[in-house]
Each structure stands twice: as C-alpha cells, then as structure tokens.
Amino acid sequence: MKYWRKPLDFERVKVPRGQVHIVVERCKGCGFCVEYCPKEVLAMSEEFNRKGYHPPKVVKPEECVNCNLCEMICPDFAIYSVPVTDGQPAAASGSTEKPASGSQDGGMREDDK
Amino acid sequence: MTSITDQTEIAARAHPMAPFLRMDRMPHIWCPTCGIGTVMKCYVQALREAEVDLDKVAVVSGIGCTGRVAGYLKLDSFHSTHGRAIPFATGLKLGRPELLVTVFSGDGDLVGIGGNHFIHAARRNMDLLVILVNNFIYGMTGGQNAPTTPVQARSSTMPFGNFERPFNLPHLAASCGATYVARWTSLQTRRMTRTFKEAIGRKGFRFIEVITPCSTLYARLNKLGTGFHLMQYYHDNAEIRHGADTRELDIDFQGKIICGKFVDREQPTFTEMMDAHYRKTLGDKYVPMPPEGGWIHE
Amino acid sequence: MKADPAGVLTGAHYLDGDFACGEGAMAAGCRFVAGYPITPSTEVVERIARRFPYMGGVFIQMEDELASMAAVVGASWTGTKSMTVTSGPGFSLMMENIGLAAMMETPCVVVNVQRGGPSTGLPTMTGQADMMQARWGSHGDYEIIALSPQSPQEAFDLTIQAFNLSELYRVPVLLMMDECVGHMTEKVVIPPAEQIEVVPRRLTSRPPEDYWPYRLNGQCIPEFARAGDGYRFHSTGLTHDERGYPVMSAACQDQCVRRLVSKIRDNADQIVRFEEEQTDGADVVVVTYGITARVARMGIELARKQGVKVGVLRLIVVWPFPERRVRELAGKIGAFVVPEINLGQMVLEVERCAAGKAATVPVPHAGGSVHDPRDICEAILRAAK
Numbered sequence: 001m002k003y004w005r006k007p008l009d010f011e012r013v014k015v016p017r018g019q020v021h022i023v024v025e026r027c028k029g030c031g032f033c034v035e036y037c038p039k040e041v042l043a044m045s046e047e048f049n050r051k052g053y054h055p056p057k058v059v060k061p062e063e064c065v066n067c068n069l070c071e072m073i074c075p076d077f078a079i080y081s082v083p084v085t086d087g088q089p090a091a092a093s094g095s096t097e098k099p100a101s102g103s104q105d106g107g108m109r110e111d112d113k
Numbered sequence: 114m115t116s117i118t119d120q121t122e123i124a125a126r127a128h129p130m131a132p133f134l135r136m137d138r139m140p141h142i143w144c145p146t147c148g149i150g151t152v153m154k155c156y157v158q159a160l161r162e163a164e165v166d167l168d169k170v171a172v173v174s175g176i177g178c179t180g181r182v183a184g185y186l187k188l189d190s191f192h193s194t195h196g197r198a199i200p201f202a203t204g205l206k207l208g209r210p211e212l213l214v215t216v217f218s219g220d221g222d223l224v225g226i227g228g229n230h231f232i233h234a235a236r237r238n239m240d241l242l243v244i245l246v247n248n249f250i251y252g253m254t255g256g257q258n259a260p261t262t263p264v265q266a267r268s269s270t271m272p273f274g275n276f277e278r279p280f281n282l283p284h285l286a287a288s289c290g291a292t293y294v295a296r297w298t299s300l301q302t303r304r305m306t307r308t309f310k311e312a313i314g315r316k317g318f319r320f321i322e323v324i325t326p327c328s329t330l331y332a333r334l335n336k337l338g339t340g341f342h343l344m345q346y347y348h349d350n351a352e353i354r355h356g357a358d359t360r361e362l363d364i365d366f367q368g369k370i371i372c373g374k375f376v377d378r379e380q381p382t383f384t385e386m387m388d389a390h391y392r393k394t395l396g397d398k399y400v401p402m403p404p405e406g407g408w409i410h411e
Numbered sequence: 412m413k414a415d416p417a418g419v420l421t422g423a424h425y426l427d428g429d430f431a432c433g434e435g436a437m438a439a440g441c442r443f444v445a446g447y448p449i450t451p452s453t454e455v456v457e458r459i460a461r462r463f464p465y466m467g468g469v470f471i472q473m474e475d476e477l478a479s480m481a482a483v484v485g486a487s488w489t490g491t492k493s494m495t496v497t498s499g500p501g502f503s504l505m506m507e508n509i510g511l512a513a514m515m516e517t518p519c520v521v522v523n524v525q526r527g528g529p530s531t532g533l534p535t536m537t538g539q540a541d542m543m544q545a546r547w548g549s550h551g552d553y554e555i556i557a558l559s560p561q562s563p564q565e566a567f568d569l570t571i572q573a574f575n576l577s578e579l580y581r582v583p584v585l586l587m588m589d590e591c592v593g594h595m596t597e598k599v600v601i602p603p604a605e606q607i608e609v610v611p612r613r614l615t616s617r618p619p620e621d622y623w624p625y626r627l628n629g630q631c632i633p634e635f636a637r638a639g640d641g642y643r644f645h646s647t648g649l650t651h652d653e654r655g656y657p658v659m660s661a662a663c664q665d666q667c668v669r670r671l672v673s674k675i676r677d678n679a680d681q682i683v684r685f686e687e688e689q690t691d692g693a694d695v696v697v698v699t700y701g702i703t704a705r706v707a708r709m710g711i712e713l714a715r716k717q718g719v720k721v722g723v724l725r726l727i728v729v730w731p732f733p734e735r736r737v738r739e740l741a742g743k744i745g746a747f748v749v750p751e752i753n754l755g756q757m758v759l760e761v762e763r764c765a766a767g768k769a770a771t772v773p774v775p776h777a778g779g780s781v782h783d784p785r786d787i788c789e790a791i792l793r794a795a796k
Contacts, residue, residue, distance in 0.1 A: 023128065028145035031341050036300075053145065071129065072158065072302035075150030076140060080128050135645070138656060168641035173485070184645055184657060189638040191488065192647035192657070193481060194511050200445075200478035204485025205638060207469045208443050208493070212639050230481075233474040391464045400417070400467040407442030407467060408490030408637060410611050411412050 018066025018081040020058050026078040029053030033070035033079050039063040133157045135187050142181060146340025148299035148325030152246055153182050155302055159309030170213045173202040175222035177253045179246040182217045196226030199234045202241050209406030210384055220247040220261040224280055235289035235318045240382040242312055242319045248327035256330030263366035267334045282322045284359035287376045292317035294376035298324040298347040301372065308374060317382045324370055414438050414607035417466040426599045428592040429454035431563040432522055434601060435570025436494050439609050442468040443493040445482035447475055447501060450534045451590040452524035455496040476501035480508035487517045490612045490637035492574055496522040499532060499541055509583050510549030511648045513671060516633065518577040522586040524593040527778035537590040538778035539701055540753035545585045546730045552668050554675035556682060557585040557730040559700040563597045571607060576682065578610040580674060581632050587729060591702040591781060619643065624655040631674045675731055684727040685736065693722030694745045695794045698761050700726040702781055703750050710787025719795045737764040746794035750774035750787045770794060
C-alpha cells in the first residue's frame with residue numbers, strides 16, 4: 001500500500017489479511033465483485049462454470065484485506081472472504097449448522113483450505 | 114493463498130450466510146446482475162449484527178421478483194398474495210405481538226396494488242419493518258410500468274416511454290406517518306446494512322427503500338446495459354443527504370438519487386396506543402393480547 | 412377441549428343473529444378479528460369490538476375487505492383463531508385471500524351475512540344468492556366447508572362448529588348467514604363453558620429439524636407449526652411440495668391440489684350435517700337451508716293439510732353437499748322442492764344428485780324478502796302430481 005506519509009500508528013495497527021473463497025458453480029458472472037473490490041484483488045476469468053458464466057478469479061491474493069465487500073455485494077452468495085491471521089486462514093465467520101432437512105447431505109466436512 | 118471452492122456443498126455450508134438461507138434452494142432464480150440478492154444479504158447481515166432472536170423473526174413477501182425473498186430465508190417466512198403482504202404481516206404481528214415482522218417486497222407489490230395497505234399501515238404506525246426493493250418496473254411479469262417508473266423510461270406497457278408521474282416513496286411514507294424512512298441503493302451495502310440494523314432496533318412503521326438494478330427488464334428495455342451499468346449509474350449519481358426534505362427526493366430518469374435517512378422519530382405504535390387507551394378506559398378489566406399470542410390450548 | 416370461560420357469556424339472552432354469531436366466535440376461542448363494515452354484517456364485529464378487550468382478543472377494522480382477509484390468514488399462522496365477517500360485495504373482494512387460506516391450509520372462519528345482490532344490490536334486505544360463490548368463488552380447484560344457520564341460536568352454535576371444522580380440516584370455513592337471521596332477535600341460550608366442546612389449534616409434536624410443513628405422515632391433514640416457535644418454515648400460495656417450497660411442475664400441482672380437494676371430499680360423510688323430518692314414506696321432500704327453512708315450515712304444513720306426504724331435508728352443512736343422502740332419497744320419492752332466496756343455486760346440486768330419478772322443482776326468489784309460504788305450498792302441490 002502506498003502512503004503519502006507514514007501513519008503514526010503504523011507499528012501498532014495491523015492491516016488485516018483475507019482469503020477469498022469463490023463458489024464457482026453459483027456465480028452468475030455479474031462482475032460486481034471485480035468492479036468494486038477496493039484492492040483490485042479479482043478479475044473475470046476466461047473459464048466457464050457449468051451454467052456457462054465466467055466466474056471471477058483471484059489475481060492479487062496478497063492484497064485482500066478481508067473487507068468483505070465482495071461478500072456483501074455479490075447477489076448470488078457466491079463469494080466470501082475469511083480472515084487470515086499469522087498465515088493461517090480462519091474458518092468462515094459465522095456458525096455453520098446442518099442444512100435444513102430435505103437437502104442433500106453430501107457427507108462432507110467443512111473444509112477450510 | 115487463493116481458493117476457488119468448486120464443491121458447492123462445502124461452500125454452501127461454509128458461506129457465512131448459509132445458516133440463514135435455504136441452501137437447498139440455491140442457486141436462486143434472480144437474474145445475473147439483479148440486486149435483490151444483495152439486499153437480502155444485507156438484511157441477513159443486519160439480523161446477525163442486531164443479535165435478535167431469529168426464532169421470533171417472521172418475513173412476509175408479496176408477489177414479484179422481490180416477493181421470492183421469503184422463500185430463500187431460513188426464518189418463518191410467508192409468500193402471500195399480490196399487494197397483501199402488509200396486511201398479512203399486520204395479522205401476524207397482532208396475533209403474536211412478540212414477533213419481529215419484516216415485509217420484504219417490491220415497488221409494484223407494495224405501492225401499486227398494495228398502495229392502500231401501505232398508507233394505512235403507515236398511518237396506524239403498525240410495528241412493521243418494510244423493505245421495499247425498487248427496481249422501477251414490474252420485473253417478474255415481463256417489464257410493465259410501475260408506480261415508480263420515472264418519466265420517459267420505457268416499459269412493456271409504455272413502449273413509447275412513461276408519461277405518468279411516479280411516486281416519491283420516502284415522501285409518501287413520511288407523509289403517511291412512517292416513523293423511520295430511509296433510502297439507499299443496492300451498491301451502498303454497508304450503509305444499507307447499518308440502516309437495516311438500526312431499523313431493526315426501532316419500533317413502529319419503518320420504511321427503507323432500496324434502489325436496485327433490474328437487468329433483464331428495466332435496463333434492457335431502456336438500453337441501459339445490464340445491472341452492472343445501473344450500478345455504475347448509482348455510483349455516479351447517488352448523493353447522500355441525511356435529513357433531506359422528503360419533498361425533494363424525486364428521481365428523474367437516470368437522474369440524481371438522493372439517499373440517506375430522512376425520518377427517524379419516536380412515536381407510539383398501534384399496539385402501544387391500543388394498550389394505553391384500553392388501560393385508560395377499561396382499567397383493570399382490560400386483558401391485552403399476550404406477547405406469545407392468542408393461541409388457546411389445554 | 413372445553414371452551415375458555417373468558418369468552419363464554421353463559422346465560423339466556425335476547426340477541427340478534429349477528430350478535431349471536433359474535434358470541435359464538437368468542438366462545439369458540441377466536442381471539443383475532445379483522446373486519447370492514449358492511450351491512451348487514453357489521454353488528455358481528457361491533458359486538459366483538461365491545462367484548463374482545465376483556466378477554467385478550469384483538470379486533471382491528473382494516474382499510475378494506477382484502478386487507479381484512481389477508482390479516483386473518485396472517486394472524487391464523489400465529490396459532491390464533493381468526494375470523495372476518497362480510498356480506499356480498501366484501502365476499503367477492505375476499506375471494507383471492509380465501510384461496511390463499513385454502514392453499515396454505517390455514518384454519519379460519521369467514522362469515523357472510525348474505526344480502527340482495529348482485530353488486531351493491533339490496534344492502535339491508537335478505538338474500539341467499541352467494542351459495543354457489545361460497546363453493547366456487549376463488550379461482551382454481553379447492554374445497555371449503557359452508558354452514559347455514561336458520562336462527563340466532565343456530566348462529567351461535569354453528570359459529571362454534573365452523574371454528575371446530577376449520578381446525579380439524581385446516582380449511583377456511585364459511586358461515587353463510589342471511590340478513591334475516593342476522594337481524595332477527597330471538598332467545599339465545601349460551602351454556603356454561605364446560606359444556607361447550609371446542610377443537611383447539613393442534614401443533615406438531617415434531618422437533619424443528621424433523622418438520623416439513625406439508626408432510627402428511629399418514630394422515631390427511633399436515634401438522635401445524637406456529638410462526639415464532641422456532642420452526643422456521645416457509646408457506647406460500649404457489650403450488651408447493653411437502654417442504655412448503657414452490658415447485659413448478661404438473662406432478663407437484665397434481666399432488667398438492669388433489670390433496671386439498673380430497674381432504675374434504677374423502678371425509679364428506681363426517682362433515683355433512685342435515686336435519687330430516689318425515690322423509691320416510693314421503694312423496695315430496697323439501698330441501699332448504701337458512702331462513703327459508705323456517706318459512707318453508709308453514710308452506711309444508713299447508714301442503715300436508717291437503718294430504719301430501721311432505722318430508723323436509725334441512726341442510727346445516729351446505730358444502731360439502733350431502734350427495735349420498737339426496738341420491739338415496741331420489742330413489743324413493745317423487746320430487747324435490749327447493750325453495751331458496753336466489754334464482755336457482757343449491758337446486759342445481761339437488762338436481763345433479765337426483766340424476767333424474769326424482770323431479771326437482773325450484774322455488775326461486777330474487778331476494779329482498781322471504782318467500783310467501785303459499786308459493787312454497789303451491790310448488791309442493793305441483794310437485795306431488
């Protein structure tokens with residue numbers, strides 16, 4: 001990040017780091033996350049998902065500050081970020097419950113790769 | 114350190130909003146670049162931050178694209194008839210006063226066919242949170258003129274451009290007696306979330322209008338691109354003016370959108386007035402409806 | 412269970428039909444009423460508005476009948492027994508949301524104090540011309556239950572019955588009164604609360620994780636959950652599956668709608684209620700309901716004096732129609748005579764069920780007053796030939 005002068009609390013305040021997760025199959029290629037990410041972390045990819053949309057891809061992973069704007073602005077719940085502390089990404093924020101009965105339980109554990 | 118989670122089931126559970134959504138119905142039906150999903154997400158986020166008892170939240174939607182919101186929220190939710198979400202919600206609230214009832218519907222549903230119910234619920238200061246998603250058109254049915262469509266805009270029933278004056282919704286709500294009136298665009302996610310959270314903590318008829326892109330109908334019929342371009346228009350034309358006079362909040366076609374919180378006042382709700390009045394006139398003989406509702410059982 | 416004493420005005424009263432209906436609702440445990448004034452039904456809600464604050468009930472005068480019915484459906488989802496009252500023009504307005512109640516399987520009661528129609532018609536004078544509308548008024552396939560009281564006492568009793576039936580079958584129940592009964596003042600005896608049997612709103616015993624709002628579990632009615640109890644269910648007016656989720660397919664439509672219809676049709680024998688008098692060995696049977704049943708008594712007596720063997724079949728539950736009994740009678744008698752204050756509505760059902768085995772003689776009346784009993788007698792004599 002470019003500063004025009006060094007902030008006085010530079011040593012004390014740590015800029016957060018984040019890791020972006022993209023749910024490729026749910027994305028509808030609207031481009032909001034790419035356009036409005038303040039750190040330009042994302043770009044539209046050339047790949048297609050199963051529905052024929054172009055999902056975004058992470059191009060500047062080290063820039064993500066976990067501001068969650070992509071998560072908030074995505075209309076399709078297809079992207080979210082998790083905080084990264086000391087080089088280890090946290091589990092997704094918010095509790096996770098079992099899905100409502102009737103949905104498919106794929107038997108997969110939550111994965112925080 | 115990137116991750117593209119293409120295993121939908123994992124991501125479905127890992128997404129922070131997953132516990133609040135009916136993930137077995139995802140992906141939802143809204144078009145690419147439609148803004149309704151964003152508004153729904155901000156509402157859910159506001160519910161999380163407000164730390165309310167989610168078991169006591171009930172959401173009522175009408176008919177239309179925004180009317181589908183009720184079906185995707187994992188709360189007690191009702192998808193009622195066109196225009197009647199507000200009286201349906203009134204029945205829910207009066208039948209069980211402890212419920213936190215939110216009406217989540219579109220412009221055509223709430224102020225078109227539902228106009229009468231809108232003004233009376235505001236007049237009574239019914240304790241409802243009304244989130245009106247305004248995309249300036251009747252989307253679900255194919256792009257007809259709405260009571261909010263700006264002059265000049267084209268729609269399927271005004272193919273040469275609209276010549277009818279549209280509503281100024283914050284003004285309508287405020288003049289009918291709403292105690293909390295705000296407007297945002299779906300681009301302003303954080304401000305919208307903060308407003309939702311604030312409104313959730315208030316009582317009375319709270320009205321929040323959210324201007325949202327409609328790609329397939331409004332944008333296409335008016336050759337404005339897609340919802341992406343409408344978001345850019347919001348970016349360039351949204352002006353925040355808290356406390357502005359609601360008379361000046363009209364939106365011209367592709368014109369300025371004045372956003373912010375316009376009305377925030379404390380006034381007794383319908384139920385409070387009812388209880389106070391009966392206590393005064395009937396004294397000890399008055400038996401109010403208990404907060405847990407009028408269910409009579411053994 | 413026994414009625415909640417807070418709502419039961421035990422004693423012998425001198426009440427009109429509208430007031431008696433209101434008392435019946437309160438005795439049945441109704442605690443939410445949304446209404447809109449319309450002659451001749453307004454007295455029902457006026458009575459309720461006066462008494463509800465003493466028993467934890469909420470009455471709200473909504474801005475129109477559409478809002479009233481929507482509010483009734485909403486309130487019913489909190490587990491509160493709900494009711495609205497109206498007459499012809501309001502009944503037409505309520506139709507969409509009656510359909511919503513039928514589709515969402517919401518128990519509720521709608522009272523229609525019929526008046527002369529169509530349109531504004533005769534606001535202060537009687538009619539019985541909404542009987543077919545009760546059955547077919549809203550669009551689509553669905554079934555409702557409709558009752559018809561003939562006196563203020565019956566208005567009280569049948570309102571309680573209406574609530575009980577709506578709870579048992581999770582269906583909107585229509586109480587088809589008429590202005591004559593509604594505005595007639597007679598003795599109404601209200602028994603003590605312990606003698607009044609009411610069906611409470613039954614809730615599911617399943618835990619939220621195991622609950623689907625429209626799953627049957629081998630019964631004909633799905634189990635109910637109240638909004639606010641943590642079940643987080645979804646209910647919609649769209650064609651839905653057992654989870655309550657909208658599904659757009661012919662298969663789902665078939666499953667969803669057929670069940671709405673069959674839950675009443677398959678149980679018609681338990682629901683149907685009528686009163687018979689001297690039908691054994693009769694040549695002519697008079698089929699009546701509501702105020703016309705009382706007017707017809709004189710016509711029947713006149714005919715009996717002239718030697719005709721006349722029986723009476725008085726419909727108490729009008730819909731579902733007592734097809735089986737009418738078919739049985741059709742095989743044994745010469746003719747049905749059907750006086751009603753309309754130009755031929757329930758007579759069509761009688762004729763359909765008689766299937767030509769007995770003649771069907773309508774005695775229509777356009778509305779505004781009750782029949783002249785001599786007209787009914789004359790029709791009976793004609794039928795006897």
